[in-house]
Amino acid sequence: MKNTKMGRRAMLAGAGVLLATPRLALAAWPERPLRILVAFPPGSSTDVVARALAQKFTENTGHAAVVENRAGAGGNLGTQAVKASSDGHTLLMHSTAFCVNPSLYRNAGYTLEDFATIAVVATAPNALFVHPSIPATSLAELIAHIRANPGIGYAHSGTGTTPHLGAELLFRTLARVEATPVAFGPAQAATAVVGNQAPIGSTSLPPALPLIREGRVRAIAVAGAERDPNLPDVPTVAEQGYPGFAATTWFGMFAPARMPAEALRLLLAEVPKAMAAPDLKARLAALSLTDPGLSGEAAASFVRREATTWAEVIRTSGATAD
Structure with missing residues (x-):
């Protein structure tokens, strides 16, 4: 009887080790x-x-x-x-x-x-915004301004980011206007617009949001499928003449x-x-x-x-x- 109890204890102990092994690993x-x-x-x-x-x-x-x-x-x-x-x-x-x-x-x-x-x-969502000196409050006005000033620079979040590629798609392919991409880091691109190093900005919304709220830059459009809850009065790119456009x-x-x-x-x-x-x-x-x-x-x-x-x-x- 004693040996049987010891055997059961050994078996239970062995099972406990097996069960614990994955957790320990x-x-x-x-x-x-x-x-x-x-x-x-x-x-x-x-x-x-x-x-x-x-x-x-x-x-x-x-x-x-x-x-x-x-x-x-x-x-x-x-x-x-x-x-x-x-x-x-x-x-x-x-x-x-x-x-x-x-x-x-x-x-x-x-x-x-x-x-x-x-x-x-x-x-x-990505966002398009401008320095206050740019005479545009809508995407149509911004496109018209770029057409009148071909080669104007826009700051973006970095080569290969969707703020860069989305803006290239919008400006060159869809609107057929010439704007010059200028690569910065995401936060640096937003502050470059504040300093008017490049008068137009294309970044993801987070680095631009506080600057928009402070009035240091003017939001033109968000590029999400829907308006952003933090900027309910700013229309999407799709709402402003480019249906189906979304760049996040x-x-x-x-x-x-x-x-x-x-x-x-x-x-x-x-x-x-x-x-x-x-x-x-x-x-x-x-x-x-x-x-x-x-x-x-x-x-x-x-x-x-x-x-x-x-x-x-x-x-x-x-x-x-x-």
Whole structure:
């Protein structure tokens, strides 16, 4: 009888070890702070989302997540750095340009297959706005002004971003006017319009929103499918004579394709959980950022579709970064 009881205890103990093994393996990662490389400068929408997400991830899991900015070459430098990482603790936060650049550059230094998509964590409409000296309050008036001043410069968020490609599609292909794109970082593009370095701006809405509210720039149009709740009186591009036009910017988190499977499992669970937190949602909504609720394969499929869509825009517009 004694041996039977001891045998049962041994069996139960063995079963407990087996059941605990996956949990222990998962708990062993991360072994050190996560590094989230942002492909754009501080103050960009990508940076804002990354820092908010890193803070919530740390609160939820107890594992530190630190954000580093690795800007340059339209986001390619940061992307290449994450692709080359082998520590299993380095992630990439990027914008729509992630799926655009392999078509826009002769050699972006990566392909979509080099990464695993964790989540598309936020989207924002793009916006067109002008320096107060520009005599335009509508898109029709802005197009007329550009036609009367061919080659006038417009500041955009960076080569290959949807504020750049969307503006090229609108100006050159649809309206058939000539405006000269001038690349800045997203936040820098907005302040360049304030300083009249370039009198027209095309960025995602978040960096322009406070400047619009302060009256330092004038909003002409938002490029989302619907008006933005933060600017209900500003019509969309589609409402102003270009039906069906929509250009938004999304922000995603990616990992190197060789990221350990247990790490990906944890990230696929914890990143959406962090984004779903009511306080984080409210914080981002105030900046016109919305969580689309896409993670894992659903997010990867979305990214692939976006790559196809923007590759066609690049082909038809003739846009290039080389």
